[in-house]
Amino acid sequence: MAQRPQHIELRTSPHLHQADSVETIMRNVVYALLPLCGYAVYQFGLSALALILVVTITCMATEQLFNHLSSRANTLTDASAIITGLLLALTLPPGFPLWMGAVAGFVAIALGKALFGGLGCNLFNPALVGRAFVQAAFPTAISSWTPAFFSGRFSQFVPSSLALPFTHPVDVGGWSQAVADGFSGATPLALHKFEGLTTPVMELFTGSVAGSSGETSALLILICGSYLALRRMLDWRIPVAILGSAALLSALLQLLSPSNPDPLFMLFSGGLMLGAVFMATDMVGSPVTPLGVWVYGLLIGSLTIIIRIYGGLNEGVMYAILLANAASPLIEAVTQPRIYGRSNQGGNHDA
């Protein structure tokens, strides 16, 4: 006869759970970002490596600082601060002064996440909050681009990287001309917008152009994003809606005025691909309703194109995503799914 069990466990149903936890999802996002970081280092050398490390470590330290201040348990294990750090670093120019990177990392976690209450409570994508802050604070540094694949990138820093805190970084224009003959210091989007030059789409696709550390290779971003989407850790509908609406709208605008860039150029240039695949899909900032996801994606795609073509900036993804993050609760409220057995939607107080 079997012995009495010493102890009977009491839990509420369901007694089974699927394997994915917040930690495994976040860890997989980090895995998916690592190839992008690797390529950024391969492309831009030491400066990119140092920038990625500094920003990520600042993000983790800030997270821990706020945990300490609010007497909360360690949240570094959920890896979300690492994601913010990596994403933020990938959106900065490779020669971005390291101290400014640290400021961006601090602001991203402090203002973008910790003040809202930590993971899950934030309204905006923390990495983009950090990016928006430095865009406003350091307008010159954030638009100083350095050439990709310059020789000696593994033995020397871009001169601006090592600028001392609170000093003006050196102008890298002359240095860039010296290491890469004929480098204009502009990204393909800026070239097109301000000088009317178009970069071949193939170069954009594979990423041999100037730009932020991690946004230059559309191909790599798509591969890494597909990995996450296949593991159901990324909502494929968001990038599809963003890229689809961006392509449609730019095709329409090109029909109206042929001087506007063609859809393929729009899709593969600037931060659109990185933003669509890794930024807009941040679960916390995007709607949970099935229809809402499409509306959210459409909003980002079309806002991006409108800012790029009609705005004063040559790049618009960041503001488009931040605006859509802000609109997300509203989108959710009006796109509640129809409940089984009811003709009306949930969320409207007419039960």
Place this chain on the structure above:
Amino acid sequence: MRLLNAIWHGTFSHGVHPPQYKEETAQRPIRRLPFAPRMVLPLNQHIGRPALPRVVAGQEIWRGEPIAEADGHLSVPLHAPVSGVVESIRLMPTAQGPKAQAIVVHTYAADSQEVRYGTAQELDTMTPAELIMAVQQAGLVGLGGAAFPSHVKLSAPSDRTIDTLLANGCECEPFLTTDHRAMLEQTADLIRGIGIAMRATGAKQAVIGVEDNKPDVIHHLQQAVAQHADITVAVVRTKYPQGAEKLLIKATFGREVPSGGHSYDVGVVSHNVGTLAAMGRLLPQGQGLIERVITVAGPGIDQAGNYLVAIGTPLRFILEQLGLKDGDNEVITGGPMMGSAVASLDVPVTKGTSGILVLNRAAIEQEHRKIHHCIKCARCVQACPMHLNPSYLGLLAAQHDYQSMEQGYHLNDCFECGACSYVCPAGIPLVQYFRIAKAINREQRSKVA
């Protein structure tokens, strides 16, 4: 709409795919377990008013004898599962949680235990009302787990026309295979039961809904119903919770039961296949429900399988017979998705107990989750078969805003399948929040009333 139905034919939208764990027991034929020395028969084994005891302490009772009678329409009688003597009628622990009045019976170990009660009934000459009465007299309730009195489901209001009887053979809960075995081994009873239920309701056709993870059952049933023109087998996709009545109706007929309504509002009456088989077996002989098939499975048990046990058998007796492994265990009555863990092994098998699962320490630890704040991954929204928004309901529950949950987000459409908690990577016990919210709302309403 028609196009949508064509796409969704054979299933419903949303739902989850938990691991099946059915291989271990699905091929094991039903075996009978011996009688426990003491049986515990709670009077509230069914939904509705508890049965009224008709025996006193010290009285001898015989297997099959009615020992408690129905208290009104929403109630069923209780029959003696063994020959023995009534020890007492007192409060006893039950699997549902609170203690309940129960008839405790001391079993006569040397008795032959043949069923001595019941007189054969001529069903063919009975009217629908008489059939429904006979179903109530048999003490039949939904054996799939709900334990709702079967005769109440058969008696639709006179302004509703029933066109279809749905025999629910989905058995979407992992581990459980009682319906699987019943459909294979009690096929004649099942078909007879379907005939009785069709006559009682006036349904013109019957459909047996089976998930496509039971190809042997599908093949077997298709041959068995070949000479019955009015019975068909509908194969539905394997997905949890396909066995929920509303979702099976959607999957097989494309009809949606209106919120707060009943299946007869869309012309359907549904019964679990195990219930129908019991109906087909018991009614011709005029006997009552005194035993049922349960699946005993899980990593904490030696001899997993399907067993015919007398109602009232304490879990401890069953688990000792089948080899309970030592160590820390979690013992669950019902399936792993909706079943409840028991606090004591002294609780009995009741009419609604479809299985006993024993999870060991390793299995329990594997399910351990750190609870995070909701990260709005939307997995619960994509899992909810009722298309509710569990994510938002969970946030409202955290703010104790139970009124908004009910009025704005239709909490009461939730039937607590647990798909949301199953998928939640943040480990939030969503369905438990919803149970608590419903209970608090019920309490509020009863205070006002």
